[in-house]
Amino acid sequence: MGSRASTLLREEEIEEIKKETGFSHSQITRLYSRFTSLDKGENGTLSREDFQRIPELAINPLGDRIINAFFPEGEDQVNFRGFMRTLAHFRPIEDNEKNKNAAPSEPLNSRTNKLLFAFRLYDLDRDDKISRDELLQVLRMMVGVNISDEQLGSIADRTIQEADTNGDNSISFNEFMKVLEKVDVEQKMSIRFLH
């Protein structure tokens, strides 16, 4: 009967994903249906092109960085587990109280993990530091051609100056967290699921 998706998701898999990510059963099945509709090649994985086919994502200035977050180092395909794991960062935090099966380790959508996701958007070479160069590149992605190099440079300098506490001229994850201390990360980085 499963001629529609290549396979309907197995119950055990759903349970595992539930434990790992905290999504509910119906959310997982719905997201699986979304995953298969994006998977044009019908091989159970998504490539970067599959993501870029979403127009709203393609016009997002940080679209490429976000897409990159789904792919582990050096890989070109992401399967459904990986897809869910990354999306789990966007689950609202208060949902954790409802979920009795919460993983013993920190849940994927904790404040820290959300901030880590954001940090990695800046950290292009994955060396756990945001250098001036990386900051400039990301800024350039966000503003396009509308701001001059000098102006952008001064914005980058000021930002690093304010954030950098140990004087190495780059921003570490701890420094990043300190800067965003007062920001309502939960609200800004959560997707409101309707079910």
Added chain:
Amino acid sequence: MTWFSSDSSLCTCVCVTLALWWTHLVLFVIVPAVLGVSFGIRSFYMRTLLKVFKWATSRIETGAKEKNEELYKPDCTGKSSDEMFHVKSLTLARLVGIIAKGRAAPLQELRSTAGSDFELADVLYFSRRGAESIVDDEVTRCFSAQELETWNLLTRSNYNFRHISVRVTALWGLGVLLRYTVILSYTQVIHHQIDHHAAPQVIHSGQTLRENKPQNGGICVANHTTPIDVIILANDGCYSLVGQVHRGLMGVLQRAMVKASSHIWFERSEAKDRHLVAKRLGDHVADKNKLPILIFPEGTCVNNTSVMMFKKGSFEVDCTIYPVAIKYDPRFGDAFWNSSKFGIVSYLLRMMSSWAIVCSVWYLPPMNREEGESAVEFANRVKSAIASQGGLVDLVWDGGLKRAKVKEDFKKEQQKLYSKVLVGDTETEK
């Protein structure tokens, strides 16, 4: 000896069945069609089907509850499917999807005033918007079949309906048998005989305002879901068609049709030359003897939940536009032709083995381009009229996104919006 007699009794059986079938056909389909009389069989058939679907879905729900899981149901606006189908107002028709999206512009969400400094936290906004579009977006939704609240016992419409009990499976099996034997063969016969008075499957649910029907020298525009749109409109009036030249079966049909009346078929390469298109259209409408042109300005099949951008070409020609809204009832079978997934033949097969194709056609009052209105504005005005009448979502996205990538310009626009947040609206932007 026994062989021979069972053979002949088999023959008799077959003959009797055929005879019954033909009599039934003549009595119940052809004669009433010719005389224009209806037995009300179709509405009975539809009502029965709906009851069966509701029962099947409620069985599945009970099954789900037993396992203590929630059944995902799309379009949860709290309206019943009957109401959803007949709804005309645009606000109610906005598909809810799985998440609630923020629609505020970057400026409102990120800052209270423009011209304030960059913050590291700004990246959170973009990442959330990105994740939202990955989970659900307006465009890719349009190019796959609409999801249903109740399952209509077709495997092709089964997205998420698990926990299917034995009884429902049995019903499904019966349905398969019924659809592929009776209904499929029924349609073929009907199409052989007379094709204008609709196979029992194609049911018009009326609601046409006769005086708004397109006249010669005008252009009729409609939203596009399937090639069957053409058949449905052609049932009710004669048109000249405009479209891309196809290969294969469609190409054969196109060449045949040209022999009957003047149609305008384009090569894709020619279609890019707007002036050529406009000229051919203009010449056609100027000739009052020629039939009204039927155009689908979206340029591609969309899944009948939304109306996508209307290409301005047909709205540049100086003549009256007759808008037509077509809405299919998705509960009986999905009419949408996903041309990137199915060819025309497999599509027709699926169509003919659906329970029924039910549609509403609304002929809207004719519209003309107003003074000072550009072709694009006019196109958008017609599009909103069609969308609100048909209860469809009015989108600005281009139907061409089905196959092509989105233009870089849109990204540049987003970047510009964000830059405004950082530096405000000063001249230094240029």
